[in-house]
Each structure stands twice: as structure tokens, then as C-alpha cells.
Amino acid sequence: MPEPELTDHAGLDSVAYIRIYLLGLKIFVPIAILAFAVLVPVNWTGNMVDTNRDLTYSDIDKLSISNVPSGSLRFLAHVIMAYIFTFWTCYVLYKEYEIVSIKRVRFIASEKRRPDQFTVLVRNIPPDTDESVSEHVEHFFCVNHPDHYLQHQAIYNANKLAKLVDELHSLRNWLTYYETCYERNPKTRPMTKTGKWGLYGKTVDAIDFHKEEIDRILKEETAEREKVMSDPKAIVPASFVSFRSRWGAAVCAQTQQSRNPVLWVTEWAPEPRDVYWDNLAIPYVQLAVNKLIIAVAMFFLTFFFMIPIAFVQSLASIEHIRKVFPFLKSVIEMDKLKSVIQGFLPGMVLKIFMAVLPLILMAMSKIEGYPSLSTLDRRTAGKYHFFILVNVFFGSIVTGSAFQQLHRFIDQSASEIPKTVGVAIPMKATFFITYIMVDGWSGIAVEVIRVVPLILFHLKNTFLVKTDKDREQATDPGCLTFHVTEPRAQLYFLLGLVYSAVTPLILPFIISYFAFSYTIYRHQIINVYDQKYETAAAFWPDVHRRIIVGLMISQVLLLGLLSTKDIGKSIPLILLILPILTFWFYQFCKGRFESVFVKFPLQEATIKDTLERATDPKLNLKAYLQDAYVHPVFKGVEMQEPPPIEEEDRNSIVSTKRTTNRTSQSNSRSNSSSFRPEIVYESPPIV
């Protein structure tokens, strides 16, 4: 499948995502060739390891910088290579940034009409004593954007309603289940208990009970729905404001509206399906406080996470279990179980923590108050990258917990830190090769055979699935988990850049990781995934920045390593120019490209507006945008229609996935068509 077709099929987010791995190949294949042609012979003939043969050196070190004796002029080769590698990486990064930004511009230009092109999210609407929020918004924009304002959509605080809708949904599901049971076995009417989850309380007829419950909740829901729709206090001080043209929306999103810059804050509205509804109404002061709290929490999580883990691990020891649960004594002391508990449980605790970590980080990002799922993903990726950098990369090189490292680094001088870390780098090459094989390769293998979704599917199927609809929900094909996989890929960029001049032997492993990932994710995107939102590669500046950070870390560490090799001060000092140039390159690219990913140029908006006026002069934009931004619960009624399920064999895993993919796509399409009632382009709506 060529790239333009792939973009049509899966969106630019997915295409840009697999380009991350392609970028890895573009950077590291030439670097590997050059390193093997130049650095490996230079290192190999260094004969340092042979003369100092002791236990600290392995055979890999014969190919690494450790094999070059101190004071040798051979290190000049490493310095020159570091320069070439830096320039090559920057060149590829620049080209790639350019390509992605052009793709983004083209993608946005070629996009069909979408509600978010005309809509701006306004937050922090100040309270007004005389007017309701709706009136206030109406008046403000009628005055300040007189020629362009079209309408606005109030946002309701529908948390309670959403809860009731969920409850109703669950009750209906149970009813279907019991009715199916009764159909299959018409002799006995199914019974249930009135308490929670049918566990306690009076035993009653299940079908009748659920019908009654549904009626009760339905009434409650209707009452709540009316209350929310009529109560002015249920409207939060935020709104989706729509404009007559893309130009008007672009202008409103990029300008400051009010004298007080924290009121009437405008930004591009996310796609309707991308909106994170809970975060739309946080005032500025609370947002600032939340960010401070999360920054402090992030610091403690990164540097002190081992403390609670160690505590839980101590609880999971045999002795502790014996003490707290004496009745389990006989079970625990069975030989097989004992060894499992001793060997497996402590590691399991850490493994569970690492699996849960992205969820914790996502929860933290939610507290920070970003209004869209895509922003939440991007911010969570940033946090996860920091965590991996500190705890996996530096944590593996400088042994000891992150906090001990931090303490040691604070007590060391600024010029000592790169030396300490740099010296340890060549010794850890074997460890990282193993890490790439165990974590990197197997991680992708697990992804391609989709072990985790398979296990989850079977668990759900056994314990939770009661109706066909449940099963259909359980077989969610999933989507790119950007906030988990991108930071992991960044670790391999970092390893590749750090080891390219030190132990080039690691490069083939990294290249095979990128090649493998590229193939697999391409396959998954074409055949499996179903993206939840489309941001037209808005995450690329983050990817670019993190690779630059990795590049600068690699330069500083090489500088630290070389300054311990007795080759005078001048050669390492030449390396000091590299991080300065790299930082300048970062600033240059930021100025050159970043606003393509943040702002929407008026030129583009004008072109699209003109084109639309020419092709579709009778468009009723007001009707088109009427219900674009409505909280999902107000579409509850439509959503309850059971989607068409194709009856296919579900035993084969792959075919199941393909089927569900197709089903859920059609499902999501039917959903999204309920979001955008006017999206059918064949019949132009009548004004």
C-alpha cells in the first residue's frame, strides 16, 4: 500500500507514526555503515583489551572504544565521526520535519468539510450577573466578530446524566441476557437478588425486576436530562463557537479576545470525537495550581517510585503473608507454590507497576486539564519519556535507584557527571543489546500476535460477556497507543545515538528493531487498528524534540568519556561545539516548522473557503454544525441501537480481528454519522 493510499485509509497520524520508525532506519543505516567501515577497524586494531585481559572486558569490547588505549590519536576518528553523525542526524531530522509538515499542510488542505474547521473552543467565559452563559457568548462574539460569528454550542455538565445512561445501558444488557436465558430454557424463569451485582437481598424474578428497574432509571434519566437542559447552572463556562468561514475560525483561534488574557481563551476546537469533556471548565488559577501539583508529583514518581514498590514487594514475601494471613499457611508452604511466590511475586509487582504506569501518567495528564484526547496522549508521552530516560537509561548505566543517582549527581561537579556516566557507557553495551532483544523485539512480537488483547478478550468473554453486544465490545481492535509506544521507540533512538561512536556493534540490533517495528506497525495500521481521532501528525514536534534531546545527551556523554582518555583538553573541547550547534538547530527548526503544527494559516483558510463557496454555494452551514459538538450522552438514544453484527466464525483469532475491525469501523461510521448529520456530500442540503 503506497503512502497516499495509506493516508486515505488510516489518516495522517498513523502514517506519521510509522515514519518515526522509518526515520530510525534513515538515521541509523548510514551511520552503521560508516561506523563499521571506520570505527570498527580503528577500535579492533587498538589492542587495549588484549593487553589488559581481565574480567571487566568482554569480546564485544574488542570492537568498542574501550579497545583504544588512553592517549591514542585514534580518538580523533571518534571525534570526527561524532561530527559526521551529528550532521547526518540533523540533516535527516530537518528533511523529515519538512516532509511531515508538507504532508500535514496537504492533508489539511485536502480534508473534507469537518465541524472542527469552523469551530473554536472558548474557555474561561467570565460570569455575568445579567446574562446567562449562552447569551453572554452570543453577545460577545456578535460584537467582536460581527461578520464571521455564526452560532455557538453550550456545554452541559452532564456527569450525573452520563452515569445514569451507563446504568441504564447495563440494565438493558442484563435484561437481554435473562431473556435469552429464558428463551433457551423456557421452563425456569431466571431469578436474581435485588442487591448490588445480584449478590444479596431478596430473590425476585430477574426479567420483571430488570424491567421495573429500567423503567425507574428511565424516569430518573429523563428528569435529569430535562434538569440539565433547563437549569442554567448546568451550563459550564465554556463553549464551542462556530464561524461562517474557516477564515473566521482561524482568526478567532489565533487572537486574544479579551483585555484579561485568561478570560475568553480561544483555541482550535478538537474533532468532536477527540473532545475530553470533563476538562472543559477548569478556571485559570486552578489549572495553574494543578500543573504545579502534577509537576511535583511527577518528580516524586520518577525519583522515588521504588519506595512504594519495595514496600509492596516486602508485603509479598512468604513471611509476611504467613504472618498476616495465618490460614493460608498450609497453601503457601506447598513447595511449588513457595518457589513461585519467592521467585515470581516481587518481580511481578514491578512488572504490574510498569504496566500500570502509562495509566497513572494519563491520569496525571487529565488532572493537568487538557481539553482533548490527542493532547492528553501527547503530554502523557512526554512524561513517560522522562520516566524512561531517568529510570531505564540512566538507571541502567549508573546503578542504584533513581533517587540515589540524583543524590550522587547533585554532589558531583558539573564536569564530573558526564565523565561518570560516559565511562560506564561502553561497559553497558552488552546489557543494552540484551535489553533490545528482550524488551524491544519481544515487545513487537507481542504486539503483532496481539497477546494482550487476546488475553483480555478471553478474560472478558469468560467473565463479563453476556450478550452479543458485549462480545462485540470486548473485541475492540484497539488503536495506536502513542503515549506508550513512542517513548519506548525514543529509547532506541537514544541508545543508537549514544552507542554509534562508542560501540557500533549495537547498531544492527537497533536497525533490526526499527525495521521490525516499521513492518509490524504498518501491518497493524492497515489491517487492525481503528484510530480514535485524527490530528494530522500534530505530535511530530514532540518526536523531533525528543530525538534532539537524545542527540545532545549522546554528545555530552561522548565528551565525558573522551575527557578521561588522556588526550589533552583540546580534542574533547572541540566536541563542546556540537551540543551548542545542535541546540541552535533545534531553535532553527522550531522557528521554521513548529507553527505549521500549531496554527492554521489564513492563506489555507481562504483557499478552502473560496473553493467551498464555488462548489457548494447553497450549503446550510448552520444546520451542518447544529449538533456537531453535543456531549455523547445527549446522543444516548441513537447509540443504543444495536449495530449490525456480521455472523462469522470467531474461533480463528485473525479473522475475528479483521471482522471486528470492519464491524467496528462500520459501527464507528454509524456513530460518527450521528455526530455529523450533514456529512453526506451527495445531496447538497437546502438552505
Added chain:
Amino acid sequence: MPEPELTDHAGLDSVAYIRIYLLGLKIFVPIAILAFAVLVPVNWTGNMVDTNRDLTYSDIDKLSISNVPSGSLRFLAHVIMAYIFTFWTCYVLYKEYEIVSIKRVRFIASEKRRPDQFTVLVRNIPPDTDESVSEHVEHFFCVNHPDHYLQHQAIYNANKLAKLVDELHSLRNWLTYYETCYERNPKTRPMTKTGKWGLYGKTVDAIDFHKEEIDRILKEETAEREKVMSDPKAIVPASFVSFRSRWGAAVCAQTQQSRNPVLWVTEWAPEPRDVYWDNLAIPYVQLAVNKLIIAVAMFFLTFFFMIPIAFVQSLASIEHIRKVFPFLKSVIEMDKLKSVIQGFLPGMVLKIFMAVLPLILMAMSKIEGYPSLSTLDRRTAGKYHFFILVNVFFGSIVTGSAFQQLHRFIDQSASEIPKTVGVAIPMKATFFITYIMVDGWSGIAVEVIRVVPLILFHLKNTFLVKTDKDREQATDPGCLTFHVTEPRAQLYFLLGLVYSAVTPLILPFIISYFAFSYTIYRHQIINVYDQKYETAAAFWPDVHRRIIVGLMISQVLLLGLLSTKDIGKSIPLILLILPILTFWFYQFCKGRFESVFVKFPLQEATIKDTLERATDPKLNLKAYLQDAYVHPVFKGVEMQEPPPIEEEDRNSIVSTKRTTNRTSQSNSRSNSSSFRPEIVYESPPIV
């Protein structure tokens, strides 16, 4: 004179500027009272100095933190006071930021119609093969701002023309001089030589020669003027684009125009008199390279400036002069002159460097490519502040040249640096008290009696002034040299904050500095200065940020000092919270206020537009803006009219200044009226 009247008289820039000193009083008077009430008794009764009486302690130390013995619980008082001082400083800073931002909004709202309100500076216009720059601009804005675009003003590369105009000006001046000579003494016609500055060449009649020369240059100038006006290559790829309304200009200035974010870059046009014409046409890549070069140059200037100074000082020694200029031997070896050279010359070199430094920094800012004088001033102030921070503050505390400090800091651990500096802080209190008296107080005294302008005036009067017009120019009243005085004031903020918890005795000196400065600058602004531009206090975010930097430095240094006092680890750690909170406060204020100083809210624009439509419906904006942004040389003819000089006694200095102030104000008014032909509000122009 109350503040609103002062704003009308001198503009908001001046008012905000003297509020910097007022802010100093607001911060330090309560801090001083509290410090004298709490810390001085605590320190006084510490009795550390009495027991360790040796040479390293002075009497001032009895009132400082040095008098408290290590391990004493009295340090708790310093920690609590540090908290109170921080909260008080932040509170005052917040209030002041709020006041200044409200003043700015009101000032902008109450401003009369000005060309820059309707105008946007567009830079980096891409070349077009089919169209000239003017046509390209016209077409681009007609398409992308169809309802709002009014007209544009091309910018000519008039460097050569400006040179010719200057030459012509000088020749006319000489002609007047010789004619006056001839009038006074009609017997001998004045003679001159044809070479440069009349130093060599054939001797000719001065009046005839100058008349001929004027004719020649006049022809050349006319030719050049026509060439510039007709040659399309003389138009630089930048333009002043005007809009029909303030709303249209505000929108254009704040949005991205083109797909490529470094083309068609828009920003608010500076006032016509604030434009720095030479920098309008620098392409993005060159700008980025220039910034890198200047950043590196700034680093070397800050840390290595002593190397060329020391070299020049060695040249200025007796021995060197004797060697290079043997014929001066007898002169030098006179006893009086010898001592002057030995004692005075090396210090003089440093002094001259310090006096020239702001000019060097200004030249560096010009290379960075900012398009207005006000931005140049602000950026130069930032550079100067950094230089003072490194070379005066840290340079005085940690002895040795800046480079030696840098080297020492790099070799020290991150936790050692605050200790090293913190420990030295109390010992340097006496030095800084002297510094405040010598540099701070005398600096202001020099300012009030205007020693430098007086000397310059008399020098010019003796050597350069030939006609009345020359004398009038030599008595320029000057303006606030923001880029020099603000960074110096920042040093006293820093000293006050650092010493408030350590040696409160320094506070009265700082308070008197601020009080003195406030009075003097207020007087100068009312009676002397004549501002060159008006930015409505756009510099305030810089002032705010630098005080916050000072606050954070003071917290870290106190933390370093206390961690050497054997009071356990917990008490200093409590201080670690302060810089984090302060940084958060900085971010909070940035989000809350900064865009008031950067952007122009659409709400304001709409209000002003509506008001103007109501009061002046027949305004011919096109005619009003026609010549607003024309390079000054194209107004050369108007500028040559001699301004009316009031004949007053010039012997008394003060009256001279007042007179020239008034004259030059009237002069600048006549100038500015030539800049803005429609600014006369009494007679509404006819459409």
C-alpha cells in the same frame, strides 16, 4: 504632578519606568522594618563574633547572620523570614504587574488615532518572478484579508540616499558658518582647502566652493532619489501594510499568514519614529545565524572580557609607552605625569570599557535584527543585566575573573556552588554598602546635575558648533536610557533580596537609593527628558522577570549559606520549596499578564473602531496613513527647515535645559506633524 497628568505629559513608558523605583520602595521598606524588628535582635544576641573576635569580622557582622553560632535554633527565624520576604515580594510584584497591565490597557484605549494602530509590519515577503514586491503584497492581502486590507507602504533601501542627505546637510551647515564669518568680517573672504575636512588640497574661496559642492551633491541626491523610487530592486522584501480598522490590523498581526511560517511574518508595526530601518529586510536563515553568533559572542564577552582589557592595560604602562614612543620619554618621566599614568591609566581603560559596554551591547542587538528601537533597548537591557549579574554581583562575591569563576563552578558539584557563594555573602556586605554609596548614589547625583551631557555640550560647543542649528542639536535633552539604567537598578533589587535575610543593615542604603532615584528620575522626566518613542510600558515583563530571577538567586544562596551552619538537613530543605514556588509564581504571572504586553485584544480594537466610526464617520483613513511610514530621508526637505529657536540666555544650565527641552519638543512636534499629516483633529479631513 499626579500620575495621570504625568502620563499625559511624558507617556506611559516614563511613568512605568519610575514605578520600578517605587516598586523597590514597596518591596524593601516593609522588609526592612520586619528585618530590623526580628532579625537584627536575633543576630545581635547571637554573640558569635564576640567569642571569635579576629580580623575576618567587622562590626557590621554583629548585626548579620555571621553573629549566630552554628547549630543554633535561631536560624529558624531566618528561614521563616525568608518565607515572609518571598511571599511579600511576590505579592507586591503581582499587584504591580496588575496595575501596570491595567494602566497599559487604559493608556492604549485612551490613545488618540495613530498610524501604528492600523498598520502591521510584514517581513520576509517571498520573491515572485511575475510580480514586483508591491504588487505581490497588494495581491496577497487583497486575497487573504479581503474585507480589511487598505493599502501598503513599500520600504526602500535608502542607505546610500541617507548618506548623501547627511553630506548635503553638513555642507549647508558649513556654508552658513562661512557666510556668518563673512558677514561679521566682510573684509576677508573665508578660504578653505578642497581636501577632506579642509585639511589639504588647493586653497579656494570657501563660500563659492561650498555652493558648488552643494549643487553637485544636490544633483547626485536627486538622481539617487529618482533611482531608488523607480528601481524595483531598491524595494526590500518587507512592507508596512495598513488596514481599514484596528480589528483588521490586530487580526493580521496575531495570525499566521502563509503555509511556510517564516514567510509573510507579521507583527505590530512600531511607531513611525520607533522604526529601526536598517533591520527590516533580514531573511529568516540569516537571522537565526546572527542570533547564534551573537549568543556565542555574548558568552565570550561576559566571561573573557578581561583578556583584551588586561592587554590594553599592559600597553598603557610606563615601560610600554617608553618602548614604543621613545620621543615621549622626557614627557612621561616628569614625576607628576608618571604617577598619573601609573595610577590612573589602567583604571581608566576599564572605566572606558564599562562606559562603552552599553554601546557594544546595543550594536550586538542590532546585529540580531530587531526592527524597532524599543525592542533594541529591551534586548540590550537583557544583555547588560546578564553582564552585571556575572561580573559585578558574582564577580565581587567570588573573587577572580569571570572565567576563573566559571571554571571553578564547572568543577564544583551542584550542591557546592550555592554553599561557596552563600558563605561569602555575609563577608561582602561592607563592600556592597560602599558600592551602593559610590556607584548607586553618585550615579544618580551625576544624573541630576547632568555632568555627562554638560561635558559633552561644552566639548561640542568648543569644537563642533558652528551655527545656531548645531548648538541646538548639541543641547539634546536626552531621554531615559532604559538599556543602561534598568539593569543597574536590577542589581540593587538583587542585593536587597540577597541581603534581606543575611545582613539587613544593607537595606536602608538600598531604600535610600530607590527613594533618591525615584525623586530624581521623576524630576528629570517632568523637566528634562524628551522620549524618543512610546511603547506603553512594553518592557514591564522583563522587569518582572529579572526581579524574580533575583529572588530565586537570593533563595538558593540563603539555602547554601544555611546548609553550612550545622543545623541538620531538614531546615535548609524547607527552603528548597521556595524557588519551586517562585518559579511557579513566575509561570502563573506570565500566563496571567504577559499577553497584555504582546498582543492587542480584539475587544479593545472593536471598541476603538466603533467609537471612531461614531465620532468621525467621514475620516479619510487612506490619506491619513499615506505617508505615515516613509523612510526619514524622503522627508529630508521638510526636515531642513530651521526650527524656531527661542532666544534665551544659555548661560544658566538649568534654564538652558528647560528651554531646549521646550524647543526640541516643539521641534519634535513639528517633525512628527510632518510624519503624520492628518494628526490635526480640530479640522476633520474631507473624504
